[in-house]
Structures are given as C-alpha cells and as structure tokens.
Amino acid sequence: MxxxxxxxxxxxxxxxxxxxxxxxxxxxxxxxxxxxxxxxxxxxxxxxxxxxxxxxxxxxxxxxxxxxxxxxxxxxxxxxxxxxxxxxxxxxxxxxxxxxxxxxxxxxxxxPNKFGWPGQDLDAVQGLYSYQDLEGMEKYSKDLERAVIVGGGLIGLEMAEMFQSRNIPVTFLVREKSYWDAVMPKEESLMIGRHIVEHHIDLRLETELKEILSDDHGRARAVITNTGEKIECQFVGLTAGVxxxxxxxxxxxxxxxxxxxxxxxxxxxxxxxxxxxxxxxxxxxxxxxxxxxxxxxxxxxxxxxxxxxxxxxCGKRTAYVPSLWFNSAKFLDIEYQVYGDVRANPPSNHAQLYWEHEEGRKSIRLVFDKETNAILGFNLMGVRYRHEVCEKWIEEDTSIEEVLQNLGLANFDPEFYDEYEAAVIEQYNRKFNKNLKLKQKRGLTGALRFLKNKFARQE
Structure with missing residues (x-):
C-alpha cells in the first residue's frame, strides 16, 4: 500500500x-x-x-x-x-x-556497444551517448586530422555531422549494403546513402572494423577493416548501437x-x-x-x-500501454518521421505506396493492409505531417483511399511548405489503376476541425 x-x-x-x-x-x-x-x-x-x-x-x-x-x-x-x-x-x-x-x-x-575489437579501449575511442562522451569529442578534436566512425545508425551520422561542422574529415564504416537498411525501406535507405556522399562523408558500405591500432601514447592512430585496408585516424567513434x-x-x-x-x-x-x-x-x-x-x-x-x-x-497500479509507434530524426539536411507500422522487410499483408520527389531528397510512403485497405503507417523523408492526424487515421483503421483524398489535412503548414498530395494520389492511381481525386484542401483550419471532432467523439 x-x-x-x-x-x-x-x-x-x-x-x-x-x-x-x-x-x-x-x-x-x-x-x-x-x-x-x-x-x-x-x-x-x-x-x-x-x-x-x-x-x-x-x-x-x-x-x-x-x-x-x-x-x-x-x-x-x-x-x-x-x-x-x-x-x-x-x-x-x-x-x-x-x-x-x-x-x-x-x-x-x-x-554504447563494444564487440571485443582489439584496441576498443584506447584513448580517443568512444561512443556518443553521455555528457562525458561530448567532453571526450571536444578534447580529442583539437589536433584531429581524420575520424573513423563505426556503425550505420542515427548516432553515427550525428557524430559525422558534428565533426564536419569543424571541417574534420570523416570515414563512415557501415557493414550493411546500404545505410540503416535493417530499419529503413530500400528506397529511403538509398536516399540517405546518397545524401551522406553528397555531404562529402567517406561512406564505406559493407565494411567492418577489424582492429584499432595504437600510437606510442595509447591513443588510436589507425583502423584496419575487414578488407585489410588501413585507414589513418586519430579518433574512432563506436556507434554500432547501444x-x-x-x-x-x-x-x-x-x-x-x-x-x-x-x-x-x-x-x-x-x-x-x-x-x-x-x-x-x-x-x-x-x-x-x-x-x-x-x-x-x-x-x-x-x-x-x-x-x-x-x-x-502512488497507489493506482497502472499497466504500461505504449501509444502508436513514432520516431523522428534528422539525416543531415533531411527530416525523418515515421508513424505506425513501417518495416524494412514488410509481411505479405502489407501494401506499399511510395512517392519520391524528382530531386531525390523528399519521399512519402504509405503502408496499408492488402485485405482491409486500412492505413498502417507513414514514412516521411523531407516532408512533415501532423502527428495527431496520422495517429487518428491509424487508430481508426481509416482506408487508404480516404487518407489519400484528405491528405492535405496532415500537411504540417501548407502556408509555408510545398504540398505533394496531388502527386501522391497520381502515383496511387497509376500503380493501382484507380481514378481517385484529391478533396478540397482544408489546411490548418480543416485539420483543427478534424481533430476537434475526434476528441468530441472520445468524450
């Protein structure tokens, strides 16, 4: 009690x-x-x-x-x-x-994970999680000519961006065939990979760390990869997960x-x-x-x-019930949002609608159930949608076609951001041989009315 x-x-x-x-x-x-x-x-x-x-x-x-x-x-x-x-x-x-x-x-x-690499406990070998890790990066950046970062996740790319902000060259070792392909669908994974290279980061796909070499003072001076290549560096970032x-x-x-x-x-x-x-x-x-x-x-x-x-x-025993899956991040200049069930390797009942902007830095992916047509998830690159609107559609098993016709409601700020709803519907019509039309754009006012009706029904 x-x-x-x-x-x-x-x-x-x-x-x-x-x-x-x-x-x-x-x-x-x-x-x-x-x-x-x-x-x-x-x-x-x-x-x-x-x-x-x-x-x-x-x-x-x-x-x-x-x-x-x-x-x-x-x-x-x-x-x-x-x-x-x-x-x-x-x-x-x-x-x-x-x-x-x-x-x-x-x-x-x-x-941060360590997997028993020789040299993993040398000076200037660390992850990026704690305040002490930040202090370490600051300390070892003073005379840094090149950093090698191991692991293809969000933290590794953040660390690369940090070094680049000080004009420190970075080599990025990623063991997968494309960046974060265990989490991201293929097209988005390839998009981020291209973006990393465009930012002059030395991205090495299908490359793993084998050993970290020491100088005479116990500090990292180079890495050896699984291909036998030696890369000179004075800092090694271990960002292969936590x-x-x-x-x-x-x-x-x-x-x-x-x-x-x-x-x-x-x-x-x-x-x-x-x-x-x-x-x-x-x-x-x-x-x-x-x-x-x-x-x-x-x-x-x-x-x-x-x-x-x-x-x-405090006396009211309460079970933990997580809300709808959501995550957001920034891959260099590309914002990322995911709502609901979006998988790199989707099950057989998942249907996919994927649209990508011609410039290759924006995309919208809608995932829905093949049998019921209920929307299951949203994956957004360089495009921002309203959390509450996406959440409501998923929670209420809204059909993919109703979502598409009202996609303007999710647009974060139509007054200041470009809208791509018409292009997404055009992609859907081509892929599924349909003739769907976008309903009247309702912008922020419509979105607020939409959410107000949702909460009124809940009460």
Missing part, C-alpha cells in the same frame, strides 16, 4: 527518471531522490550534438532551472551506484555512502533483479524484486505488444513509462 512517508529513489536523471519524479511529486508528498553521476541536472541528451557544433550552450539544454528541484522537494545526489541490495533495500554509492529506499526506480539508460547500462545490477550479489539483455519487467514495469521498477532504455518488457520490441530506446516511450510507474507507486 502506498504511503506518503515512503522514500522513492530513482537511479538515472534522464527523461524516464525525471518524468517519474515529476509525476510522483504531483501525486504525493513522498520523499524523492534522484541519483546520477553523469550530470547534476537533467538535460536534453539529443542536444549534445548542437553543443559541440556551437548552436547551443550546455545550460540551454536543461529544461528546468536549478531552483526547480529544491522547490519541488526532489533531492539530487551526484554519484554513481555501484551495488544494489534488494534484500536490505540499500544502494552502495561509489563515494562510500549507503542510501536506503522504500521504492526503487532504475532508469539508468544505455551504453545496450542497457545494467552491469552494476548484474554484479550486485544481494540483488534479486532478473536480467537478460535488459532488466526484465512485467506489464506494470515491475521487476522480479519487490518494490523495484525499471524504465526506459534499460527496461526489457517480458510481454511486449505485437509488433513492438521488448527494449525501445526512444524518448517518448521513456517519458510514458515514467508517468505510468508514478501512478503505480
């Missing part, structure tokens, strides 16, 4: 942990402590690249002023947890302190928390230890929803988890 004299301790001050703290405070007078050895205050991790590029200062990435925490009675401990004792309900800190808890939330995020940051859980002796790749949690984000919860990147759902991954290292799912567990801890 929840009581207001409980001590809730949160390991990690990212979006998951901070959201949990904020909502616990809204719902109760419990004592709250957040522990982090990365930074004292919560900051926006996605903004790290903009600090390096000179677009922002670190203090501008902190959503809350320093006084916020004291005003809301949230204690901050700047330290790392070395051991969790779930039997005694204690945490042993790296600086020697012991902290007792009544409820424990583990929201300790991720750590894994849950849970080594301290696995090495804790009196800890009854079961783990696999991440910390195993049930539908209520409860671990196998009493009064212990796990959120965000480090949590592995035992029973993920169909079509969803057991670990989703995404900002908005971490935020939802934080809010959900706050209700449980």
């Amino acid at each position: 929840a009581t207001d004299n409980e001590h809730v301790v949160i390991i990690g001050n990212g979006i998951s942990g901070v959201t949990a703290a904020r909502f616990i405070r809204k719902l109760s007078d419990k004592k709250i402590t957040i522990i982090s050895g990365e930074t004292k205050y919560f900051f926006s991790r996605t903004a790290l690249m903009y600090i390096y590029m000179g677009h922002m200062k670190f203090e501008n990435t902190q959503p809350y002023e320093p006084w916020f925490w004291e005003k809301n009675r949230i204690d901050l401990v700047f330290d790392y947890v070395d051991e969790v004792n779930t039997q005694a309900k204690t945490l042993r800190m790296r600086q020697g302190e012991t902290i007792n808890y009544d409820k424990l939330i583990i929201a300790c995020g991720s750590t 894994s849950p940051n849970i080594q301290f859980i696995k090495t804790s002796e009196a800890c009854d928390i079961d783990t696999q790749k991440g910390i195993l949690v049930n539908d209520y984000l409860e671990t196998t230890a009493p009064d212990v919860y796990a959120l965000g990147d480090c949590a592995q759902l035992m029973n993920p929803m169909e079509g969803r991954r057991p670990i989703e290292a995404i900002w908005y799912t971490g935020r939802m988890m934080g809010e959900t567990v706050a209700h449980t801890i």
Whole structure:
C-alpha cells in the first residue's frame, strides 16, 4: 500500500527518471531522490550534438532551472551506484555512502556497444551517448586530422555531422549494403546513402572494423577493416548501437533483479524484486505488444513509462500501454518521421505506396493492409505531417483511399511548405489503376476541425 512517508529513489536523471519524479511529486508528498553521476541536472541528451557544433550552450539544454528541484522537494545526489541490495533495500554509492529506499526506480539508460575489437579501449575511442562522451569529442578534436566512425545508425551520422561542422574529415564504416537498411525501406535507405556522399562523408558500405591500432601514447592512430585496408585516424567513434547500462545490477550479489539483455519487467514495469521498477532504455518488457520490441530506446516511450510507474507507486497500479509507434530524426539536411507500422522487410499483408520527389531528397510512403485497405503507417523523408492526424487515421483503421483524398489535412503548414498530395494520389492511381481525386484542401483550419471532432467523439 502506498504511503506518503515512503522514500522513492530513482537511479538515472534522464527523461524516464525525471518524468517519474515529476509525476510522483504531483501525486504525493513522498520523499524523492534522484541519483546520477553523469550530470547534476537533467538535460536534453539529443542536444549534445548542437553543443559541440556551437548552436547551443550546455545550460540551454536543461529544461528546468536549478531552483526547480529544491522547490519541488526532489533531492539530487551526484554519484554513481555501484551495488544494489534488494534484500536490505540499500544502494552502495561509489563515494562510500549507503542510501536506503522504500521504492526503487532504475532508469539508468544505455551504453554504447563494444564487440571485443582489439584496441576498443584506447584513448580517443568512444561512443556518443553521455555528457562525458561530448567532453571526450571536444578534447580529442583539437589536433584531429581524420575520424573513423563505426556503425550505420542515427548516432553515427550525428557524430559525422558534428565533426564536419569543424571541417574534420570523416570515414563512415557501415557493414550493411546500404545505410540503416535493417530499419529503413530500400528506397529511403538509398536516399540517405546518397545524401551522406553528397555531404562529402567517406561512406564505406559493407565494411567492418577489424582492429584499432595504437600510437606510442595509447591513443588510436589507425583502423584496419575487414578488407585489410588501413585507414589513418586519430579518433574512432563506436556507434554500432547501444545496450542497457545494467552491469552494476548484474554484479550486485544481494540483488534479486532478473536480467537478460535488459532488466526484465512485467506489464506494470515491475521487476522480479519487490518494490523495484525499471524504465526506459534499460527496461526489457517480458510481454511486449505485437509488433513492438521488448527494449525501445526512444524518448517518448521513456517519458510514458515514467508517468505510468508514478501512478503505480502512488497507489493506482497502472499497466504500461505504449501509444502508436513514432520516431523522428534528422539525416543531415533531411527530416525523418515515421508513424505506425513501417518495416524494412514488410509481411505479405502489407501494401506499399511510395512517392519520391524528382530531386531525390523528399519521399512519402504509405503502408496499408492488402485485405482491409486500412492505413498502417507513414514514412516521411523531407516532408512533415501532423502527428495527431496520422495517429487518428491509424487508430481508426481509416482506408487508404480516404487518407489519400484528405491528405492535405496532415500537411504540417501548407502556408509555408510545398504540398505533394496531388502527386501522391497520381502515383496511387497509376500503380493501382484507380481514378481517385484529391478533396478540397482544408489546411490548418480543416485539420483543427478534424481533430476537434475526434476528441468530441472520445468524450
């Protein structure tokens, strides 16, 4: 039973942990402590690249002023947890302190993958996840003649863009046949690959890291690839994905928390230890929803988890039910949005409508069910759609033809952005031998009316 004299301790001050703290405070007078050895205050991790590029200062990435925490009675401990004792309900800190808890939330995020490459622990070899990683990039950029980045995901391309902002040449090693082809459909993957090359990044497809060579001072000086090529460099970025940051859980002796790749949690984000919860990147759902991954290292799912567990801890046991899958990013100059079910290797019941602008930097992909014609997903490159409109269409199983006829409702800002709805319908008519017409464009006013009707029906 929840009581207001409980001590809730949160390991990690990212979006998951901070959201949990904020909502616990809204719902109760419990004592709250957040522990982090990365930074004292919560900051926006996605903004790290903009600090390096000179677009922002670190203090501008902190959503809350320093006084916020004291005003809301949230204690901050700047330290790392070395051991969790779930039997005694204690945490042993790296600086020697012991902290007792009544409820424990583990929201300790991720750590960049290492796969046992020779030289992976040399100086100037690192990932891009933490504030300390940003400091490392800053330190080693001073005399940097070339960087080699390993891994073809979003973080690797962000790191390449960061170095390019300082005119530091980059070689990008991607083991796949095209960039991020395990996630992106073929056409979008090829588009991003072309865009990377256009930005003078030395993209090496189907190329893997074999070894990192050291100089006389223990710093990286070159890499050897799986083709036997030697590439001189003074920095190696390891961006081949991330894994849950849970080594301290696995090495804790009196800890009854079961783990696999991440910390195993049930539908209520409860671990196998009493009064212990796990959120965000480090949590592995035992029973993920169909079509969803057991670990989703995404900002908005971490935020939802934080809010959900706050209700449980404050007396209203609440299951975690993720909303519609959504992600957004920026590939150099190309914005990316995905809503719903869009796969690199779609199942047999998925039909695809793909339109690409002649300049090769914009595309719209609509995915729908072959049997029911219900819209399943949107994949957008260089084009922005309204989140709420796409979400409503998918949730209500709207037919592909109704979506196409009203596609103007999703256009983010018709007054300032080009519209491509007519071209998409023309593509649909050619591919499926139809004669569909675009309904009258209704712009922002129509979209607001559309959403107002949606919420009115829900009430």
